[in-house]
Amino acid sequence: MGPQTSYVDLLIIGAGPAGLVAAYWASEYGLDARVIDDKPDRVTKGHADGITCRTMEMFDSFGIAGHVYEEAALDYQIRYWRLNAEGRLDRAQSINSQAAGVSRFQQCLLSQGRIEELLEDRISRKGRLRVERDVETLGLTLHKRDDASAETHPVQVTVRQRGGGMGDENVEIVRAKYVIGADGAHSWTRRQLGLAMRGEQAPHVWGVIDLVAVTDFPDIRQTCVVCSEHGNLHVVPRERGMVRLYVQLDGVSLGAAGLRSEATLETILAAARKALHPFSLECARLDWWSVYQVGQRIADRFSVGGCVFLVGDAIHTHSPKVGQGMNVSMQDSYNLGWKVSGVLKRQLQPHVLETYETERRPVAESLIAVDQETVAFYAARGDHVATRDLQCFRERHYAFLSGVAIQWYDKGSALVYAPSAIELATGIHLGRRMPSYRVINYADARPTELARKLASDGRWAVILFAGDLRKAVQLRRLEETCAALVRSRLLRAPGSGKLVTITASPRDGLPLTGLPPLLYGGENGQDRDYDAVFSDEPDVYGAFTDVYAKCGVDGEKGCLVVCRPDQHVGFIGSLDDVPSLNTFFTGIFRDS
Incomplete structure (x- = not known):
């Protein structure tokens, strides 16, 4: 007996923040939809954490803003530290994290895993949609759409539920009218569509640590940019007394090739302590750590065949420096989800789906440009640091970074x-x-x-x-x-x-x-x-x-x-x- 075939209006591949925002729209419109994810569990530690005021407005429209605010670390002020005339690390500048009056919400920080949990709980209230985890995707085929039939399901996705053996009884063919690929930077959906990512890899390697810090650094509970002679450090307050440290590893010995795979937790902590000298830094509790090399890329296209769409990291990758990854990814789905849902409910004409890329590609392009400048700003050392003004830098990009000035x-x-x-x-x-x-x-x-x-x-x-x-x-x-x-x-x-x-x-x-x-x-x-x-x-x-x-x-x-x-x-x-x-x-x- 061969694989079973099922039919669905919308299949969402990936249950991260971008996939769950798409699922929110599907549940709100009462669609026959499914959400699958290849991981056995949701994210519990690390990953994205910054939430802009525009994203908070979106959460408010979903009914979860209050829950986010109860748990998040609110971000009101940024401190800029650099070497003074005596060669000692000193506070050089303090600015507001958010422009006055731009929104009724303050930007804040909360773990990606908790955001996913809140979104999933909100979706489940409708009772029709749940995340199917540990589901492996095996193949994707686009069939010719029969425009004369509203029942056509042109996308075929073959999946297998892991944990139940390798036989056909665990394989399923899902036929969908539309598919949204929200499966991250290494998107399986994007690869199946044959789409390439265009851009470049920057020569910067950074470590990131979530920890409860024991330190005499006075601004450990505020967002800080620290530029020292031993490298640069970005301090971000987190929920539950934690702090996130972004640690510049350029120039740190990482083996002959300088690969990020050579970095260890000890390497990152040692670099952080050097950057904060003469202040001390100890780790009372470690929650998560990772290493990344900055890459800034955009996909060739955001959709194929008018029925398969990509959102989030599947179409744009960048550094976490601007705190936009989770925000822009969710806003992609916020833009696309109601359009797909409206078309499926036969309220909207199908051509409105073309506006997804025309509206969101300029946002992705702006994101890459801002990220490139931000990485260069944070990586500056030596004489370049003295000419850097955090206020001017933030004012130049704030309208975009807040999300409130995105305009179609x-x-x-x-x-x-x-x-x-x-x-x-x-x-x-x-x-x-x-x-x-x-x-x-x-x-x-x-x-x-x-x-x-x-x-x-x-x-x-x-x-x-x-x-x-x-x-x-x-x-x-x-x-x-x-x-x-x-x-x-x-x-x-x-x-x-x-x-x-x-x-x-x-x-x-x-x-x-x-x-x-x-x-x-x-x-x-x-x-x-x-x-x-x-x-x-x-x-x-x-x-x-x-x-x-x-x-x-x-x-x-x-x-x-x-x-x-x-x-x-x-x-x-x-x-x-x-x-x-x-x-x-x-x-x-x-x-x-």
Whole structure:
């Protein structure tokens, strides 16, 4: 008897952070999906740890940000140490780790294994999706897609469950409509597709250690860049009292070829102690250690055949210096997952999948460029160190490193409406993530973060900046807008859209029931929703956010803003311009 054949909408290969974010979208959309991983267990120690504020915003949209914050080490300040005029290691500079006001979340550090656990727990709540571990992938074949059949499963992946012998009874042929390869830098999926990684290997070798340190170095619980005559060191605080040390091994004796395989734990610790001299360093508890040589590469392509996609380290590799590996990898899946899911649910047209590479490749290219400069900065020695200014370096790259300035508009994405009237909301950037500000619930005066209404639930959000509704002419405009929205392409597709309204007038200026019923009655105008209309007014204690001013919206006229399921702004227009909104959605959504 031959291998059994099964059919699935989506197969995700790899259950690291990138694979699990893709799995989150699959569970949220209720897809028939599977997640397989060749390792018997999830990561428990080491690997990635940095979490940017934009990733925290994504976690918040998943409902796990609070759990991360409870355990993570928050990163508020960076210290720069180098030799002073007397040749002694001294603190030369202190800067903020994060620019003021960039996000309501602070960047932080928590182990990759714990992030994976939190994501997996969140996914399991839906009850349909679980990670299948210790599954070996044997072969991948792309069959010609029959465009006339929605049931076509063009990707064939042969797998075997380890631990049960080598017979056919443990081999399975999985036929999938789409496959996402999230299987790391040595991606099996990428190799099966015949895609190459282009780039170079930098001549820098670094050791990395997670430990509980006993030291008289005063900044051991802060992020530090230490540049000494004996080599450089990067100090990163971690959860549970640990610290991560990135130790430069260039120039350290590593055998005749200087290979990273020659490095030992003792080699790394000795180099760290030299870099920190005259401060002492002892290891009270060792958690994990490794050695890496810096390599910066990007894959030829991010997808093949319109049905197999790669995310994360499978398409870009770099050093861990910029703290972006896990973040950018998860953001790849955050960008791709809702698009694949929307296509599989027959909400979105298949061509939207082309936007994955057009939107994410520039991010990968920028990442490599920033990483190259960062590695050179951290590896500088001797006279070069005196000319290095950490503040200038961070300011030059912070917008990218934080993740909040990633923008799709300038690449002409089909999912960002280029004719948008961006002048109507000068504080909102078309193609960037929608900023969150505190608004006041119209029904009960409760302060609420706008982002809470943009949770990653698969729906597009139409944000109506309704303006000052105490004026009859503005209320009539809003009523006309609502009448047009009822007939719009978005609201005709059940479960695809949600409305969020923010007035520039106070709650007492017009009762909730004086507003168009569509705004507080759900999609069908019948079920009351007391959590969909908000006012830009002070809270009951007098604190005023002034959302209209921050978003650059005229309080007299208002405007209409549309956020994609990944919280990026896809459209900006006037309240009267629902026809343009329909044009935008006509190019995205399938016919009902």
